[in-house]
Every structure is written in structure tokens, then in C-alpha cells.
Amino acid sequence: MKSLTKLFLLLVTISIIQSNSISSSIPKNIIPYTNNLIPIQQVEFLAPNIRTWVYNTGIINQDKRTANTPGFEWPINSGKFAVYTSGLCIAAMVGGQLREAMASYQGEYAPGYVNDTGNFPYAVTNSTFKVYKVKTGDNANNNPDWANWGLMVPFGAPYYDVNHNNIYDPQIDSPGVRGAYQTLFVCLTDGFPEEHKIGEGFGGGTLPIFAEVHMTAWSSGIPGLEDVQYLKYEIFNRSKQPWNSTYLSFVADPDLGGVEDDYIGCDTNLRLVFDYNGDNMDTGNYSYGANPPAVGFTLLDNAINKSVNPPIDLKMSSFTYFTNTSTPGPACEKDPNGEEAPAYYMMKGLKKDLTPWVIPPGGINRVNKFCYSGDPETGIGWNEGPPGNPTGSIQNCGGPNIYNGSGVYVNPVGDRRLIVSSGAENFTVVPREKQTMTIAQFIARGSSNLNSVTKLKQKAQFIRNLYVIGIEKKSTNTPESYKLYQNYPNPFNPTTKIRFEIPLLKGVPEGRGVSVKLIIYDILGKELTTLVNEQLNSGKYEVEWNANNYPSGIYFYTLQTKSFSQTNKMVLLK
DSSP, X not given: XXXXXXXXXXXXXXXXXXXXXXXXXXXXXXXXXXXXXXXXXEEEEEEXXXXXXXXXXXXXXXXXXXXXXXXXXXXXXXXXXXXXXXXXXXXXXXXXXXXXXXXXXXXSOEEOEEEOSSSSOEEEBOTTOSOEEEETTOOTTTOHHHHTGGGTGGGTOOEEOTTOSSSOOTTTSEESSTTEXXXXXXXXXXXXXXXXXXXXXSBOOSOOOOEEEEEEEEEEOSXXXXXXXXXXXXXXXXXXXXXXXXXXXXXXXXXXXXXXXXXXXXXXXXXXXXXXXXXXEEOSXXXXXXXXXXXXXXXXXXXXXXXXXXXXXXXXXXXXXXXXXXXXXXXXXXXXXXXXXXXXXXXXXXXXXXXXXXXTTOOGGGBOSBTTOSOTTTOEEEESSSSOEEEXXXXXXXXXXXXXXXXXXXXXXXXXXXXXXXXXXXXXXXXXXXXXXXXXXXXXXXXXXXXXXXXXXXXXXXXHHHSOOOOXXXXXXXXXXXXXXXXXXXXXXXXXXXXXXXXXXTTSOTTTOEEEEEEEEETTOOEEEEEEEEEEOSEEEEEEEEOTTSOSEEEEEEEEOSSOEEEEEEEEOO
């Protein structure tokens, strides 16, 4: 362990020397980040029924105003909380070395971006990089973030293009996600070595991976979505080396009312993970009492392995968990705070010593990377406790070939921390490639603790039906011109795919892309939804539209950029 510590300190020293060697080339208006230049910024994030928080360190939900307390308050002003903390974690092998960018309890990100135009990347910031927040009714006179939103548009801040000219026009275009109750945006990077903390909470402490993350958080006023918040992460590899064996994970510590009486589970079809009370009476601090709710996280966009042909949707590749040191259970399931490799193993769907999770009663044929994937109310499938078939867990540690251990056939309730991942051993993210992860966090309450999980699953399906599946880059080949293809299938019911191509344009900085929109209209020309509204690099793309909530009829879709516009017709036939 001492030799590893010396190696880590040596690598950090080398990184600092490299950082100092390029300081003279940094523009004067750019500040190399150090710990004491930019304080932690905590910004309130609201949905109609939820109050929580967003930080410029990558942390979501935790409330640090007076002390570290849960931050996901539901209902608002109730004094009851469902989630303590959460955040995006990235881990990969870079040049044969494990590197991580973690956000679970403290966060290894800081506001800024990565300059990757020289021989090696470096992270930079200035006073414009912070958490921006806008809401319905804001304007340039009552909200400086609204007035200055254009500063972040080149870094992916969303807006509604009112005059459809594919350029952000201050005072004309509308900042934020169109129709959102509230929108927050921050551009983050893990590229500052000072921010990599051995005690981050989940792994942490490696050298930077040089990720640039454009994070948008928003909520909706649409009926049925009052208890939902969305988190979209656009993740860029800004290093000079590929990320190999990459895993993108959302790590959360749900504390549903009382901390020590929870169970967890997942639904692989819905890409949903959840936390619920182990019995029908929640007790302890922030208690929900009888018939407590369930809280969950569903993946709406996840990693796409573009390094293989054709690209593969990696979906939810695993769901595992860890517990705090005081909770009963095997050592290999405990908190990997400051343990770099063990956290990486958990992101892969294993225990922190590479032991596999196995469904009771154990055995090599019972290995599973999706913990407690049954249905708690019906008892179908693997659950923590009754009803269920099977129930409980196998207490195994010791390495990759340990498939058996003592059985606990009804798990004791306790404090659970969740890891939902999207990744693979052959998943490579090349320099300047973008990956997108979008998570909805939400809560539901039913007639009992188990029925609350059923209500949560129903809400997850409702969320997925309303959410437009994200854009997917189909090829790295450089098209010669703009193209908008006919949708397929056509006619369709209720989903269809639309392909288009973006050529390499002169004068556009490499890696920053061009502003692209793909808009759906009805037969009267009324705009229904915007499928794409972002900066895209040259390439071939595909996006899916789910028209489940629209009637049969003729629809139109338009691809717009500053220099190109084309409209095609399609038919929805139910």
C-alpha cells in the first residue's frame, strides 16, 4: 500500500509539473483552477413537488447549507427526504492506467472546460463558468443567468430557437429546455488534479481522465411529471488518448425517510433502479410513516459503443450496490471510499474484490449483474425479502470464482447505495467523442410500501413514453453534404427512425460542431416537438420518435442548420 501511495504522489507531481509548463500559453482571461479560486456553488433545483440541489462539483441532491443532510425533499416543505446524494461517475483504462472522474459525496469535477488543441490537454476556467438557472417568467431584467445564457450555448446549454435561424439570439431566443418548469446548466471538467480526492466517497483519487461534461437539469410542468426531475450529461473525451473498458455510472445514496430500513431493486426492461421501505412503516429521521413511497432512477439515454460496427446500445449493463461499514454483510459489499479499483469493479457489476453476485441458492449458473430484479409486490423473481422467489442473498467474497456462500434468505433492512452502469470491456471512447447519459429521478406513493414500487414502475413507463429517445451517431465517416433521409418504417406505429448527415464545415472549430435542429410538425404546420437541438460534429446520425401520444395522420419533420433546411413527410397509422 505504501508503494502505491508513493506512485500516486509521483504521478500527481508529474501532472502538476506538466500543468506549470503550459501556463505561459494560457490566454490571460483564463484562470488555471486551484482549490481556493472558486468556492463550491450550491443551487436550488425545483420540480413542482420536489426541492433538491445541484453543485458545481458534479454532486446532485445533497444539502450542504448548514450540514451534510439529505437534499431530495418530497413533498416540498414537508421536511421529509428520499435521497441523500448522487452523481455521475466515469472510469476507464487510459494508457494502461485506471482513471476515474467520480461524483458521489464530494465530487471531483469543477466548473470549466478542457483545452485540447495543443500537445496535451489542460483544464481551464473563468468567472463565466458556474451553474446557470432559468425558469418560466424570467427575462434579462430579472435574472442575470437568463441574460448571460449565450455564454454557455457554445458548450451545449439548451435553448428554444424562437426565430428558427439556428443561431442563439439574446433577447429573442428562450434559454433553457423548451416548456420546462426550470432549467439548470453547468459545464464541468475533472481535468483539475487538485479536485481528485482519495476520500471522494466512491473510489476517487486518480489522475484526471480529462472529461468535459455538459450537464443540463430540468423539470416539467406537464401533468403527471410533477414528481420528476431530469439530469442530462453530455460527456466528451477531451484527452489525447482513448478511454478503454469504459463504464459510465450513476451512483446514488437513497435515504428514503428513515435511513436504516430500506430495500432496493431494479427493472431491466424499464432500465429502472429503485429504493423502497422494507416494511409498511417508515421510522427514524424524516420518516414517511405508514405506506411510505418508493424513489427511483431510470436511464433514458445511455452509452452507445461506437467503436464496434454496427454500434451497440449498451443499455443498463449492471445494477449493484454497496453498504456503509456499519450495515451487516460481507466486507466485499462495503463502501469503496478511496478504493479506486474496487469502485471500478463495482461499476462493472461485480463486488469490490471481483466476486460475482449470485442469486440464491448460489452456483456458477446463478451469476447475475442485476441485483434484485424481481417485482416486490407480486413476488415474481429475485427480491430482498418476501414476497419473492427467490429472496435474500448469498454472502460470498473471495474473488472471481466464488459462486457459493452462506445464504441469507430474508435480507435485513439497512442503508443501501446504488450503482447503475452502462459500459463494457470492449467499450472505447475515442478522443473528442461524445456520449450521453440522461437520468430521470422521481418518486411515487401507493397504498403500501410494495404498491409504491408498482406505482413507481407505472410512472417510469409514463416518463419513457413522453421522453424522446436520444440522438445516436451511426458512423464516423465524413459526409460530403447535408442529407435528410425518409423515415423508416413509414407508415409507422408508434415509433419511427429518422437518419440525417452533417458534413464537415469550414470555419467550425473541431469538436464544437454546428447547431442542428430536427423538428416535428402536424399537418397544419403546428410545431409538436423538437427531437434534436444541439451542437453536432460531422457524421451520420439517427434519432427515434415515439408518437404514442399522437393520433393517426400525416406529419412533417424538418432538419435545420444555419445553411440548410429540408422537410419530409411521414404517416402515423395506428
